[in-house]
Amino acid sequence: MAGPTALNKRGNKVQIDGFVFDSEKEAQFYQRFVKDCGLPFEIHPRFKLTELTELPGGGGKISQIAYSPDFIIKNYDGSWLHVIDVKNSHGMYGIDQSNKLRFRLFAIKYGHPVEAVVVRARDFKVITQGVTKPLNDKKPLIARDFDYHWRDATNY
Numbered sequence: 016m017a018g019p020t021a022l023n024k025r026g027n028k029v030q031i032d033g034f035v036f037d038s039e040k041e042a043q044f045y046q047r048f049v050k051d052c053g054l055p056f057e058i059h060p061r062f063k064l065t066e067l068t069e070l071p072g073g074g075g076k077i078s079q080i081a082y083s084p085d086f087i088i089k090n091y092d093g094s095w096l097h098v099i100d101v102k103n104s105h106g107m108y109g110i111d112q113s114n115k116l117r118f119r120l121f122a123i124k125y126g127h128p129v130e131a132v133v134v135r136a137r138d139f140k141v142i143t144q145g146v147t148k149p150l151n152d153k154k155p156l157i158a159r160d161f162d163y164h165w166r167d168a169t170n171y
Contacts, residue, residue, distance in 0.1 A: 034058050041085050041101045044134050052161055054096065055089040064120040082117045084129060088161050095127050097161055102131050105142050105155060109133070118144040130165055 028035050029042040032050070036042040036058075049056055061083045068077040088097040098121070102109040110118075110131055118129040133140045133155075140155040143165050156163060 037085070038101070040103065040134050044099075044101050044132065044139065045086070047134070048139065048160065049086055049088070052088065054161060055091065055093070057087040057089070059083045059085065060087060062121060062125065064117065064124055080117070080120065082121050084121075097165060098125075098127050098129050099132050100129050102133055105131060105133060105140065110144060115144060128165055 028037065029039055030036070031042055031045065034045065036045060045058070049058075061081055063079055063081050065080040067079045070076065084098045085101045086097070086099040087095055088099065090096055100114070100118070102114075104110075114131075118131075122128040128143045130141050131144050138157050138159045141158055141163075142155050
């Protein structure tokens, strides 16, 4: 797979093609689906969700909230197709309350939802976190490439 930094059984970073990934799953997603997808992409861009806020009366400050999705897959015109966060599962252990809040704040501020992706052997499961959908339609989308719209993966 990758060089010596690819050992990630305990949360070590993985370096491939000059990029540093937070997990082996994230590195696998890059190698199998992103690297040769034919579309422009960004890895770990940083977005400010809230500003540093001073409390009234000099009582202190509330730190800003930032978020870095794992990948942004773009159209050739630079517009966003997919904002992706790679997770181990779509359950509460894969997407905790902190993730859910950041995903919602991102969608509100930037007008594009975050897609939570779980990598599988030959494909990946996608849900669009925080966007509502009829209850009887709550199933992850199964994809093998980026030829889908995030609305097809709407869930939760």
